[in-house]
Amino acid sequence: MWSKRAAGVASSAALALALLTGCGGGDDDAVTAEQGFKVPDLPAATAVGAPEGQVNIVNWAGYVEDGSTDPKVDWVTEFEKTTGCTVNSKVAGTSDEMVTLMKTGEYDLVSASGDASLRLIAGGDVAPVNTGLIPNYADVYPALKNQRHNSVNGVSYGVPHGRGANLLMWRTDKVSPAPDSWGAVFDANSPYKGNITAYDSPIYIADAALYLMATEPDLGIKNPYALDQDQFDAAVTLLKAQNGLIGEYWSDYTKELQAFSSGDSVLGTTWQVIANLAQADGAKVDVTLPKEGATGWSDTWMISSRAENPNCAYKWMDWIISPKANAAVSEWFGEAPSNAKACAETADPKHCATFHADDEDYFKQIWYWTTPIAQCLDGRTDIECVDYSEWTRAWTAIKG
Incomplete structure (x- = not known):
């Protein structure tokens, strides 16, 4: 469904940001040193200088659209004309791929999900962000700022870029009664064995834990x-049992769409x-936020600690969360x-x-993807x- 923008513009301008230690407000939900989480001592920018002429981005499909996928879907061209920063985009299929690509130092920005962000922070691959240099940050929902x-x-x-929940979907013409619990996908005696689907990622272990x-x-x-x-062993045991019910694991949402439309997944x-x-498309499906709550995502634009184009990177971070661009990308991708x-x-x-953008009671039921670390986040x-x-490692064993 998506196409990626061609990359390959030669690197040019030198670093033009003055630096100092990281700044930002505190929040009770933030990871702290008291929990034993250590990070490299990296600086954040103090000013945005002249644009270098380009910015190299690792992103989820649908986050950086220049009209090549659909002529009507384009928030990149105006950015390039306004800032003089040519956008070079690399689409990553998974969070693991994003982490690997950012470790190369070849990219300035990444649209990281929560199962990648703490890994990037701990590895020194991304730098603190001076949100005072990003005017549109003031209008970001407070509940998305300074999270774990x-x-x-x-x-x-x-x-923060946007957010969404991992919901429970079923074919209304094949599944009855309508489910209201995640128990529907873990029931060892399920009549839908072989037609159940689950997200293909180690972070799905959190769904079992929830x-x-x-x-x-x-x-x-x-x-x-x-x-x-x-606790971990109990979640893994549950998922190994569920494996016998699964017809297909999915990570590409166009493939899940096809599976539900055809009836291969119900x-x-x-x-x-x-x-x-x-x-x-006419498929008889419905969704619900189960009574146990759900996992979900809140993606974050993060700047490389080795960014060669930091000025254009800061300009992109401000642009992509501006009202017009943020509306366009959230509507195209399908998120709040x-x-x-x-x-x-x-x-x-x-x-x-539809996407519960300002419904904080809804999102209080969502546990955003967060990288599990040895220091317990609870x-x-x-x-x-x-x-x-x-x-x-466990996910490999779960899938067999």
Whole structure:
């Protein structure tokens, strides 16, 4: 569905940002040094200088559109004309690929999801962001700022792009009664065995943990991304059992759309945009936020600690969260915008209502993807939690 913008413009301008130590406001949800999370001592910009002429971006498909996918979908061309910064885009298929690409030092920016951002911060691959240099940051929903996935010690490491939930979708002509719990995809006796789908990523272990948090309170899970060994083993056991029910794991949402449209999949985790597209194609599907809540994403634009084009990078971060551009990208991709003023700019006046843009009660039920680390993010200090490298190894074993 998406096409990527060609990259390859030669590197040119020298670094033009003066630097100092990172700045940013504090928040109770932020990761702190007291939790044992250590980060390299990297500076943040103090000023934005003359544009270097280009910016190199690693992004999710649909986040950097210049009209080549659809002539009507273009928020890059105006940016280039306004700033003089040519945009070179590299689409990444997974968070792991984003981390790998950012480690090369060849890219200035990344649209990182929460299962990548703390890895990038801890690895010194991204720098703190001086949000005072980004005027449109003032209009970002407060609930998206300085969260566990994009800040450490009260220091911001990026600007929020948008957010969404991982929902439960089913074929209304094949699944009855309508499910209201994630138990529907974990039921060992499910009549839909072989037609259930799940998201293909180690971070999906958190979905199992979230279900266990609600259904097996004796495990003591307080945060689906903060699992000690016993809690982690319980989630892995549940997912290994679920594997026998799965017809197909998905990461490319166009493939999930096809599977639900054809009936190969009738029940499983999804995104609101997939449901919208499936319904538009005539598929009999519906979605719900299950009673246990859900995992979800809040993507963050982060700047490389080795950015060769930091001035253009800062200009892009301000542009992509401006009301007009943020409305366009959130509507095209299918998510809630991060800028509160974007809702007045969407072509569909119901877009923000559909995606619960300003419904904080809705998003309080969402656990945004956050990189699991050894220091338990639920506040425990007397035990280590299982870090993301172990989640990755376990996921390979779960899928068999």
